Amino acid sequence: MIRAWVNSPSFDNTVQKxxxxxxxxxxxxxxxxxxxxxCYIILSPIFGIVSRAIMTPEDVINPLIxxxxxxxxxxxxxxxxxxxxxxRSLAETLIFAGAFSLLHVIVCSMVGYGFARFKFPGSNILxxxxxxxxxxxxxxxxxxxxxxxxxxxxxxxxxLDVGNGWLAIGLLTATGVGLxxxxxxxxxxxxxxxxxxxxxxxxxxDGAGAFYTYVKVMIPNAxxxxxxxxxxxxxxxxxxTFYTSxxxxxxxxxxxxxxxxxxxxxxxxxxxxxxxxxxVVFAGVMLAIVPILTIYLFLQRYFVEGLERSGIVG
Amino acid sequence: xxxxxxxxxxxxxxxHREMVLGLMFISPWIVGVVFFFFVNLFQSAxxxxxxxxxxxxxxxxxxxxxxxxxxxxxxxxxxTYIRQLAESVFQMLINVPLIIFxxxxxxxxxNRAFLGRSMVRAIFFLPVVMATSAIEGSLQLIMGxxxxxxxxxxxxxxxxxxxxxxxxIAMMLWQFGMPMVIIEYIIEMIARxxxxxxxxxxxxxxxxAALQAIPPSMYEVAQIEGATGYEAFWKITIPMVSPLxxxxxxxxxxxxxxxSEVVATARQxxxxxxxxxxxxxxxxxxxxxxxxxxxxxxxxxxxLFVGWLISKYVFYYN
Numbered sequence: 001m002i003r004a005w006v007n008s009p010s011f012d013n014t015v016q017k018x019x020x021x022x023x024x025x026x027x028x029x030x031x032x033x034x035x036x037x038x039c040y041i042i043l044s045p046i047f048g049i050v051s052r053a054i055m056t057p058e059d060v061i062n063p064l065i066x067x068x069x070x071x072x073x074x075x076x077x078x079x080x081x082x083x084x085x086x087x088r089s090l091a092e093t094l095i096f097a098g099a100f101s102l103l104h105v106i107v108c109s110m111v112g113y114g115f116a117r118f119k120f121p122g123s124n125i126l127x128x129x130x131x132x133x134x135x136x137x138x139x140x141x142x143x144x145x146x147x148x149x150x151x152x153x154x155x156x157x158x159x160l161d162v163g164n165g166w167l168a169i170g171l172l173t174a175t176g177v178g179l180x181x182x183x184x185x186x187x188x189x190x191x192x193x194x195x196x197x198x199x200x201x202x203x204x205x206d207g208a209g210a211f212y213t214y215v216k217v218m219i220p221n222a223x224x225x226x227x228x229x230x231x232x233x234x235x236x237x238x239x240x241t242f243y244t245s246x247x248x249x250x251x252x253x254x255x256x257x258x259x260x261x262x263x264x265x266x267x268x269x270x271x272x273x274x275x276x277x278x279x280v281v282f283a284g285v286m287l288a289i290v291p292i293l294t295i296y297l298f299l300q301r302y303f304v305e306g307l308e309r310s311g312i313v314g
Numbered sequence: 315x316x317x318x319x320x321x322x323x324x325x326x327x328x329x330h331r332e333m334v335l336g337l338m339f340i341s342p343w344i345v346g347v348v349f350f351f352f353v354n355l356f357q358s359a360x361x362x363x364x365x366x367x368x369x370x371x372x373x374x375x376x377x378x379x380x381x382x383x384x385x386x387x388x389x390x391x392x393x394t395y396i397r398q399l400a401e402s403v404f405q406m407l408i409n410v411p412l413i414i415f416x417x418x419x420x421x422x423x424x425n426r427a428f429l430g431r432s433m434v435r436a437i438f439f440l441p442v443v444m445a446t447s448a449i450e451g452s453l454q455l456i457m458g459x460x461x462x463x464x465x466x467x468x469x470x471x472x473x474x475x476x477x478x479x480x481x482x483i484a485m486m487l488w489q490f491g492m493p494m495v496i497i498e499y500i501i502e503m504i505a506r507x508x509x510x511x512x513x514x515x516x517x518x519x520x521x522x523a524a525l526q527a528i529p530p531s532m533y534e535v536a537q538i539e540g541a542t543g544y545e546a547f548w549k550i551t552i553p554m555v556s557p558l559x560x561x562x563x564x565x566x567x568x569x570x571x572x573x574s575e576v577v578a579t580a581r582q583x584x585x586x587x588x589x590x591x592x593x594x595x596x597x598x599x600x601x602x603x604x605x606x607x608x609x610x611x612x613x614x615x616x617x618l619f620v621g622w623l624i625s626k627y628v629f630y631y632n
Contacts, residue, residue, distance in 0.1 A: 031423060038420065039437045041511050046440060049453075107342055114339025118332050126340065131621075133351055134568050135613050139581045140606030143599070144357030145350070153349070175346025183565060185343065187520060190557040193630050194527065210335045224523035232442070232516065239446030255448030262456050274459040281456040285449055289440075296439050300432055 046289075053077065053283035057276055076283035083264045084257040084284055090291060093238055093254040096166075101233035103173045104184055105226055111176050112188025113214050117200070127189070134182035138242060146246060165248030172243075179236055179243055184229045191225040192218060227302045235292055258284050362603035384604040395579065399609055402574035403616060409513070410566045410620075412506070414559065417514040421521030422551070435522075441515035513569065517562045524558040525551070553629035560624050564617060571613045580605035 005011055047067060052060065053076050055069040062070070080086065115127050138145075149159045149168045159168050172178035176185060199221065203213040219226070241259060244251045261284045262277045271277060337344075362384055364377040388395045424435055443449065483504065487497045528550065536546045571577065583602030 028428075031426075031428070035423060035434055038511055039434060041508055042437055042440055046444070111340045111343040114336050118336025118339065120329075120333035120336045123336065126344075129347060130343075131564060131617060132614060133347065134564070135571070135617060136355065136610045137572055137577050137581070137606060140603060140610065141351075141354035141358040144354040144361070148350070148354055148357070153353075172346070172350055174342060175350060176343035177346035177350045181346075183568075186561050186564065187523075187558070190561045191523070191527065194524075194554065194557045210339075214339075224526045228519055228523040231519070235443055236446060239443070239448040241447040241451060258448050258452045259455065261452065262459060274456070278456045278460060281452055285452060288449060289443055292443050293436060293439070297432065297436055300435060 049282045049285055052279050053080075053286045055279065057279070060275055060279065076279045077287065079265055079269070079280045080261060080283040080287055083268060083280070084254065084261055084287070085252065086254075086257075086287060089252050089254045089257050092252060094291070096253060097234050097237040100169065100173050100178070100237050101230050103170070104178065104181060104233040105230050107174055107176050108181055108184035108229065109188045109219065109222065109226065110214070112185045113192050113218060115185065115189040116192035117197075130182050130185050130189075133177055134180070134186065142246060149247065160247060164250060165244075168247045169243055179240055180232070184233065187229055188222070188225055191222055195221055223302060227299055231296065231299055234295065238292060239288070254288055258288055358603050359607060362600055362607055364600050366599040380600070384600045385608070388601060388605055388608065395576070395605060398575045398579060399612055402571065402576045402609070403612060405574065406567055406570045406613075406616065409510070409570050410563060412510050413514045413517060413566050414562055416510050417517035417562065418521050418555070418559070420514070421518050421525055424518070424522060425525045438515065438518055441512050442519065445512065445515065513566070513573075516569070517566060520558055520562055520565070521555060524555045528554045556628045557630060560621065560628050563620060563624055567613065567617055567620065571609070576605065576609040580609060 051067045051069060054072055054074075055065075056071045056073045056075070059065045059069045059071055115123065115130070146160075151157070152159050159171070162168075163170075169178065173181065176182075195218070199217055200213055203217045208216070239255050241255045244253055244256060258281075262281045265280045266272060266277050361377075363379065363381060365380055367376045367378065420438065424431065424438065428434075484497055484501055487500065488494075532550050532554075533546055536550060541549065580602050583598050583605060
């Protein structure tokens with residue numbers, strides 16, 4: 001009877017079904033192990049920061065307590081909010097980072113499209129220069145940049161005075177040489193080059209101009225790239241201390257407040273124990289991360305939506 | 315507006331029209347690169363041939379021409395610069411393939427549907443946030459305070475404090491009686507794994523965007539034609555992602571380079587001169603500029619070579 005069952009086609013089907021199930025199960029377990037392991041490595045320092053930020057000083061010096069605080073407290077967070085002037089600086093930072101990351105997307109996608117689709121003499125050399133702008137570290141021409149803004153092109157025109165440095169950073173961003181602009185241009189260029197040319201040609205044949213095609217056809221197809229660049233530009237502007245401290249010395253952005261939080265707390269509250277200062281700084285770091293993560297979770301949906309929106313038919 | 319322009323230029327040949335349009339699209343960047351990049355870079359190169367003296371009393375600075383002295387010094391006399399440069403390039407060559415493979419692998423995993431995917435993606439975004447100057451800087455500052463008022467702590471101390479604790483594993487394996495050679499290898503791998511994960515946040519996101527741009531219909535067709543998952547990966551995923559593999563390789567090289575010791579040294583030289591207003595040691599800034607230029611040149615050469623090598627295999631849809 002068993003032999004008959006083994007020889008029957010239904011046996012083959014059952015074996016195949018179960019083999020597939022076992023394979024999926026094993027693959028799933030492997031995936032789960034890898035993902036959980038990597039997540040642990042990423043999260044372990046952050047767990048340390050968060051747990052310190054909500055501990056009382058007694059818990060910190062108690063060797064029996066590890067990660068999970070015995071007495072939960074908001075004191076550190078309250079100090080951090082107070083001494084970073086959190087809400088105000090957060091609002092300013094969000095406006096700053098939001099405005100400039102949008103500008104980055106507009107300019108860099110345009111330039112990237114220009115490099116991706118139009119062939120003209122010297123375009124390869126010009127693109128090599130884009131790579132050079134990514135490679136050369138900003139601080140290697142930090143002083144010349146500062147001087148250049150203060151005495152623009154050798155005249156007495158001081159661009160740093162206009163709008164508290166917003167103009168200077170705005171100019172850098174709008175001309176595609178700002179904070180990591182080269183990388184964004186590169187991402188857009190590669191992305192546009194990867195898109196099929198037929199969709200544009202259809203638009204061209206229908207009589208659309210180049211700019212119209214770019215806005216109406218290419219941009220909707222590039223949503224994943226746009227979201228990626230928007231996210232990077234936002235995070236890097238949000239956390240940037242280099243450009244802001246060089247070109248906006250009077251800024252009150254979250255990044256600068258975070259850098260000075262330890263000293264401010266120490267000086268204003270007369271706390272000199274590094275252990276206590278550390279707890280407040282950790283709370284500050286936590287407060288700085290939370291808004292970005294929220295924005296990421298919000299933007300993440302467009303990562304997936306981008307796919308359905310894109311009108312590519314393969 | 316543009317429409318009108320293009321119709322007016324109907325008399326031009328197609329190539330000319332393409333050229334004009336291309337230049338129009340990249341015109342903002344051309345302005346920027348001339349006025350805000352080359353002008354500054356040129357000035358920086360000029361500084362590298364000079365000693366910079368900052369005037370403490372009246373402000374401003376004066377230059378003292380010293381020719382190739384700084385270059386001669388950093389290339390032939392400086393104790394550590396050449397060694398650091400070679401080490402940085404070497405590290406770059408080890409790290410880049412590791413990071414690229416790892417991030418592509420993780421991006422493919424994260425692109426699949428599974429329970430809690432959006433949470434996991436948010437976690438993978440954290441290294442990008444943590445590796446920024448404000449957060450890293452403030453953590454470093456407070457670590458310095460903890461270590462006794464030293465403002466800049468060696469990276470190793472930071473990593474030991476925050477990172478994955480490999481020592482406990484080493485002790486455990488040692489107590490199991492494992493040979494020291496294997497333990498050392500495992501520890502080395504763990505240490506590098508941690509670095510690789512921390513350094514590949516950006517690359518994972520870029521790959522995710524690339525993966526999502528692949529039309530699903532391609533996979534459907536492949537499946538109907540009888541391709542296995544393995545074949546689909548090599549014939550669809552890799553070619554479609556390859557333009558952004560190149561981008562990621564370039565970014566990884568640049569990023570590894572930016573984190574390397576050479577750049578840190580050059581930065582330190584520049585900052586010393588500027589913030590201390592160091593009038594006596596006016597050479598520091600010139601030397602810093604020279605170091606930055608030489609190491610940038612080295613990175614550009616590596617990029618040129620690697621980019622040329624990879625771009626032969628990159629597939630563009632057209």
